[in-house]
Amino acid sequence: MSSPRPPVTLRATRSVLRGLARLPAPVIRAVAGRPRRVDGYTLRGDVQAALRLLEVSPGSDAAELTPEQWRAEMETxxxxxxxxxxxxxxxxxxxxxxxxxxxxxxxxxxxxxxxxxxxxxxxxxxxxxxxxxxxxxxxxxxxxxxxxxxxxxxxxxxxxxxxxxxxxxxxxxxxxxxxxxxxxxxxxxxxxxxxxxxxxxxxxxxxxxxxxxxxxxxxxxxxxxxxxxxxxxxxxxxxxxxxxxxxxxxxxxxxxxxxxxxxxxxxxxxxxxxxxxxxxxxxxxxxxxxxxxxxxxxxxxxxxxxxxxxxxxxxxxxxxxxxxxxxxxxxxxxxxxxxxxxxxxxxxxxxx
CATH class of the missing domain: 3.40.50.1820 (Alpha/Beta hydrolase fold, catalytic domain)
Incomplete structure (x- = not known):
């Protein structure tokens, strides 16, 4: 049930993401950009900020990978x-x-x-x-x-x-x-x-x-x-x-x-x-x-x-x-x- 300790780069990435979530709402909104509104709903600022980070991350879409690679990405x-x-x-x-x-x-x-x-x-x-x-x-x-x-x-x-x-x-x-x-x-x-x-x-x-x-x-x-x-x-x-x-x-x-x-x-x-x-x-x-x-x-x-x-x-x-x-x-x-x-x-x- 225990997994090997992740490499330093992943631990650093998690620290950045969790640090972002703890920022004041105005700062998160600045990172997220203009609010996205669809069908009367407004996307949450922390979600939008995280999506912006994922968009520039390699391997964030399964369609670009093999099943084995995507499984590893999901674990990460x-x-x-x-x-x-x-x-x-x-x-x-x-x-x-x-x-x-x-x-x-x-x-x-x-x-x-x-x-x-x-x-x-x-x-x-x-x-x-x-x-x-x-x-x-x-x-x-x-x-x-x-x-x-x-x-x-x-x-x-x-x-x-x-x-x-x-x-x-x-x-x-x-x-x-x-x-x-x-x-x-x-x-x-x-x-x-x-x-x-x-x-x-x-x-x-x-x-x-x-x-x-x-x-x-x-x-x-x-x-x-x-x-x-x-x-x-x-x-x-x-x-x-x-x-x-x-x-x-x-x-x-x-x-x-x-x-x-x-x-x-x-x-x-x-x-x-x-x-x-x-x-x-x-x-x-x-x-x-x-x-x-x-x-x-x-x-x-x-x-x-x-x-x-x-x-x-x-x-x-x-x-x-x-x-x-x-x-x-x-x-x-x-x-x-x-x-x-x-x-x-x-x-x-x-x-x-």
């Missing part, structure tokens, strides 16, 4: 931007999957008392990158502020394991936790599925795939800036094609590596927004970022869930971009957002 960014609070118990384990054992990391904030629930978490990274380490900061915050046991899932990645391998691993991991709940919490504890970006896609698909299981599907789905439709590009793709961290070119690159055939974009296991029926799915918490290519499809999915009678809590991160939840080491606003989401997960599971 997680170290640069993340913050890792203490959690009482963190252990690595594995659960059985269709392609062999699936690595998981289990976070238990209070081993001495019953948890209000278990959260099965799927990391982001476009199905090509991401790992237990890249999502470690978010899972630590989630465990600490929700009080839940968190099971982070290291599903197989494309292009080595293209669609539907990630889906099959995600479904298998959820079913294992559900069927062995006593290994993680009380046997009757509620179970949520949760994920960011690509992980939000997997959390949504797990709900579809298990809704008719005899043992039942998840009790809650938490979708953070999810990708839910590979078949078309909504208006937000045009608005935020570049310059807002996740670019249109990166999404095209992810799609190229994840989907073996273009026709797979229309499969509901890839694009849950295209599923014919959404009735009977568990209550949903959906987070979308105002400045994100995925914003409009996330809003559309929340609307379809509501139309199907699914209780939905919609949260719009009005001044943030895709990946805002991963910048806790740089931004107080990002930390507050993750804490808010974590507390909402706890409350929704208890309320169920």
């Amino acid at each position: 960014e997680a170290w640069l931007f993340g913050h890792r609070p203490h959690v009482a118990s963190v252990r690595d384990a594995a659960v059985p999957g269709p392609g062999g054992d699936i690595p998981v990391r289990v976070y238990n904030p209070r081993p001495d008392r019953p948890a209000p629930g278990v959260v099965v978490y799927f990391h982001g990274g476009g199905f090509v990158s991401g790992s237990l380490d890249t999502v470690d900061p978010v899972c630590r915050f989630l465990a600490r502020y929700s009080g839940c046991v968190v099971v982070s899932v290291d599903y197989r990645l494309a292009p080595e394991h293209a669609f539907p391998c990630a889906v099959e691993d995600a479904v298998a991991a959820f079913r294992h936790v559900r069927d062995h709940l006593g290994d993680y919490a009380a046997p009757d504890a509620p179970v949520a599925v949760m994920g960011d970006s690509a992980g939000g896609n997997l959390a949504a698909v797990v709900c579809h795939r298990t809704v008719e299981d005899e043992a039942g599907g998840p009790d809650l789905q938490v979708l953070l800036t999810p990708v839910v439709d590979w078949s078309r590009k909504a208006r937000s793709y045009t608005l935020f094609a570049q310059g807002y961290y996740l670019t249109e070119a990166t999404m095209d690159w992810y799609s190229h590596h994840y989907l073996r055939e273009p026709e797979q974009a229309g499969h509901p296991d890839a694009s849950p927004l295209l599923a014919r029926h959404l009735g009977g799915l568990p209550p949903a918490y959906v987070l979308v970022a105002a400045f994100d290519v995925l914003r409009d499809e996330g809003l559309a999915y929340a609307a379809r869930l509501e139309e199907a009678g699914v209780p939905v809590t919609l949260r719009v991160d009005e001044d943030g971009t895709h990946g805002d939840i991963n910048a806790m080491g740089l931004s107080r606003a990002s930390r507050d957002l993750v804490i808010e989401v974590s507390e909402a997960v706890r409350d929704l599971l208890v309320r169920r």
